[in-house]
Amino acid sequence: MSAEAVIREVAAKARAASYELAVAPRSVKDAALHAMADALLDRADEVLAANAADVARAEASGSPANIVDRLTLTQERLDGIATALRDLAALPDPVGDVVRGSTLANGLELRQVRVPFGVVGMIYEARPNVTVDAAGICLKSGNAALLRGSSNIAASNVAIVAVLRDAVVSVGLPADVIQVVPGEGHDSVKALMRARGLADVLIPRGGAGLIRSVVEESTVPVIETGVGNVHVYVDKAADLDKALAIVINSKTQRTSVCNSAESLLVHADIAEEFLPKVIPALQERGVQIHGDEAFQAYDLVEPVTDEDYAAEFLELKISAAVVPSLDAAVQHIRRWSSGHTEAIVTDDLGAARRFTAAVDSAAVMVNASTRFTDGGEFGFGAEIGISTQKLHARGPMGLPEMTSTKYIVTGEGHVR
Structure with a gap:
């Protein structure tokens, strides 16, 4: 037959x-x-x-x-x-x-x-x-x-x-x-x-x-x-301790799943203070960072490529860049995101509102780990998948x- x-x-x-x-x-x-x-x-x-x-x-x-x-x-x-x-x-x-x-x-x-x-x-x-x-x-x-x-x-x-x-x-x-x-x-x-x-x-x-x-x-x-090319953006108004915890959890809590972070964006105004915290914290957990020039100023950071920005790594790797503004972060996400989940860490309500309105993904987190994009975490029970399309169903x-x-x-x- x-x-x-x-x-x-x-x-x-x-x-x-x-x-x-x-x-x-x-x-x-x-x-x-x-x-x-x-x-x-x-x-x-x-x-x-x-x-x-x-x-x-x-x-x-x-x-x-x-x-x-x-x-x-x-x-x-x-x-x-x-x-x-x-x-x-x-x-x-x-x-x-x-x-x-x-x-x-x-x-x-x-x-x-x-x-x-x-x-x-x-x-x-x-x-x-x-x-x-x-x-x-x-x-x-x-x-x-x-x-x-x-x-x-x-x-x-x-x-x-x-x-x-x-x-x-x-x-x-x-x-x-x-x-x-x-x-x-x-x-x-x-x-x-x-x-x-x-x-x-x-x-x-x-x-x-x-x-x-x-x-x-x-x-x-x-x-x-859809696949999860997921971003975390740390805004200039972020609580940096909160941001560090969110980045680490989003990337390392479980790397082989689609809501794990694959890219880190940091506002230029806080990069000088935040990068010395986040880079060693990621590296201590075995994360290989592929970063732009600002990140490459630190030890063991590999040069980032377009392929890295586009990648769903599903392993202990992350692409990283410093951006001059929230709008630049949004533009980066619009270019490289798979439309799954993005997160902003900020204490500025206006920045959070602008980010959530401008980013076109199935889930947008404000001051929360990307790992929460999950049917069980949303209270739906076990999910059958996370839709990144726009017709009939979107998200978990x-x-x-x-x-x-x-x-x-x-x-x-x-x-x-």
């Missing part, structure tokens, strides 16, 4: 299962989420064993440390994943929410309500936690999930999805609301991207190449998640972003 035929068969099963899930009450969906969390912990040994095999293969093949970190599961991370599922169960069910409603002049009652997409396809790299997050968010929002992870987490995904499918069956839902998309080659990915009419939306999550490929080649509608995508709407019109024999 061709890859296309296999994928269409899987997608057809997801479509059939989605009809049952769409009418399931919240109590059943929440019970499924709790069952999924319990099952992941009860069967942790088999999940962690499968993941260990993936990690060993990645290390043997020379995968970078940030990739190995992304695909690694530990008992602690598994505990966190299970907690996220339970937190998701506690959140309101978006399905059926009335977005707006009115009684028209002719007496018709009009309601716009949230409804599931139907079948959501996820195409993603590494990060087996995404398998669980996506399955959970899709289930809570009434969507069947088709999960196509990268080949380096194939064993983990098979083990995780087997656990999740058993869990949803235990509460009376069809197993096919959660499926691994079979195949490890590009043919299966391409077939999923062409399954228009069976898959309702695709969400790519990974590097720039993956996202570009899905956006450009898919005939199924795509919600684009939680439950409401995984729904569409329809109009329900009620009359009493009205005719036009």
